[in-house]
Amino acid sequence: MGYKVAVAGATGAVGREILRILAERNFPADEVVALASSRSVGREVSFGEDKVLKVQNLETFDFKGCDIALFSPGAEISAKYAPKAARERCVVVDNTSHFRMEPGVPLVVPEVNADAVYKARRGIIANPNCSTAQLVVALKPLHELFRIKRVVVSTYQAVSGAGKDGMDELFAQTKGSFVHDSPDIAQFTKQIAFNVIPHIDRFLEDGSTKEEWKMAVETRKILDPDIRVLATCVRVPVFIGHSEAVSIECEKPVDLEKAWEALRRAPGVVVQDKREDGGYVTPIESVGEDPVYVSRLRVDPSVEHGLAFWCVADNLRKGAALNTVQIAECLAERNLLGPHSELWKKHERPLEPQ
Structure with a gap:
């Protein structure tokens, strides 16, 4: 059984690269959703060699039922919508600078500190600066x-x-x-x-x-x-x-x-x-x-x-998109995705929107 994955900021350079790498590495996804701002709704983005996704509105998207969201829409937008996703028990891997130094938000490079994903007690994991x-x-x-x-x-x-x-x-x-x-x-x-x-x-x-x-x-x-x-x-x-x-x-x-x-x-x-x-x-x-x-x-x-x-x-790869996908793989390998995973059993109150 695969996961439902949302990619926020899907029309940007990093977002497009995330979609490309998810397909390249055969991430176990049953469904992938491309999200961006209202001005990009309806645009098409590539997912793999032969799939095209229509962009949906991040502002109105319901994260309930999503297992993981990969965010790269800009720090202010992540600050607003990443906690919204986490409150629905959708793990967020955020590529912006906003959450990196927040207590309770692990900063992860899988080759260095992969097991830090277990510390994501607030539902958000940060990707470091490139x-x-x-x-x-x-x-x-x-x-x-x-x-x-x-x-x-x-x-x-x-x-x-x-x-x-x-x-x-x-x-x-x-x-x-x-x-x-x-x-x-x-x-x-x-x-x-x-x-x-x-x-x-x-x-x-x-x-x-x-x-x-x-x-x-x-x-x-x-x-x-x-x-x-x-x-x-x-x-x-x-x-x-x-x-x-x-x-x-x-x-x-x-x-x-x-x-x-x-x-x-x-x-x-x-x-x-x-x-x-x-x-x-x-x-x-x-x-x-x-x-x-x-x-x-x-x-x-x-x-x-x-x-x-x-x-x-x-x-754009190791400094951003690839590292983001590798964190997602770490979560999947450790069975930390899904609303009933160990991550949520020890879950603290999610971050509030700012």
């Missing part, structure tokens, strides 16, 4: 081996992290540069074509940005509350694929061969690291792929017990 998701997948085996104390990470984040409008702006500015058009700047604070912007999300009082704060607090919530994290998040003129240059400081002496071997064995990681021209992975090679790719692994001589590496992943 840059955090790939980082913790690479950090997990190294943390188990050497106990990480500190992480310094610089990100090179694709414009798709800002949605379809961000991708359209890069395309328009790139095309316009060849005919000497003045760049139209709307989605980013400066021209993104042929440029890099060390600013993602809003600035905080300490000079960091909200994106950098997210990486720090989310890494600690998922992996270990004692790890110190310094992030510098940069938007780059790449359509899809986030890259990260990472340096870690560990409690134990690092062994390069053991690090390589641990990463090669780690779920969700592919090591491609040859010390030669082209012996590493770049973001364009990660597009449409599921793993987090690790390259440029080397000892960091600037700190005691230091290690450095480069990692790349498709931010």
Whole structure:
């Protein structure tokens, strides 16, 4: 017997990718419902190679009878409608930032902390920020081996992290540069074509940005509350694929061969690291792929017990849609879906709408 699955935000880039991945991975669904705002009602979205779903209205949809809802409609919309779904004993996996640091809402990357799904006592599980998701997948085996104390990470984040409008702006500015058009700047604070912007999300009082704060607090919530994290998040003129240059400081002496071997064995990681021209992975090679790719692994001589590496992943897949579906698979494998599952037996009062 399969499940009834709702996908909220089904017309967006991540929503469409969720539908594609549900079909690719043969998630055990008897029925899949595509939801979006009232202006998208009646539009058609693809589900797999030969199925088309007509979009229904999220605002009026009755979640009673749904087993799981995969949300990616924007933080304010999730804040309103995710608790509505949870009150009907429909487990919500939310891809927005709204619930990530809420008490009682686990923040899950299945390769790292899959059993945290049991802690979803309020019916909602959060998907982390895309840059955090790939980082913790690479950090997990190294943390188990050497106990990480500190992480310094610089990100090179694709414009798709800002949605379809961000991708359209890069395309328009790139095309316009060849005919000497003045760049139209709307989605980013400066021209993104042929440029890099060390600013993602809003600035905080300490000079960091909200994106950098997210990486720090989310890494600690998922992996270990004692790890110190310094992030510098940069938007780059790449359509899809986030890259990260990472340096870690560990409690134990690092062994390069053991690090390589641990990463090669780690779920969700592919090591491609040859010390030669082209012996590493770049973001364009990660597009449409599921793993987090690790390259440029080397000892960091600037700190005691230091290690450095480069990692790349498709931010629309592992950073968002794939991780969301993997959480759904974790719930299904543990029999935590359905109104009579163990999850609801220990259920606390669901989150109230905001």
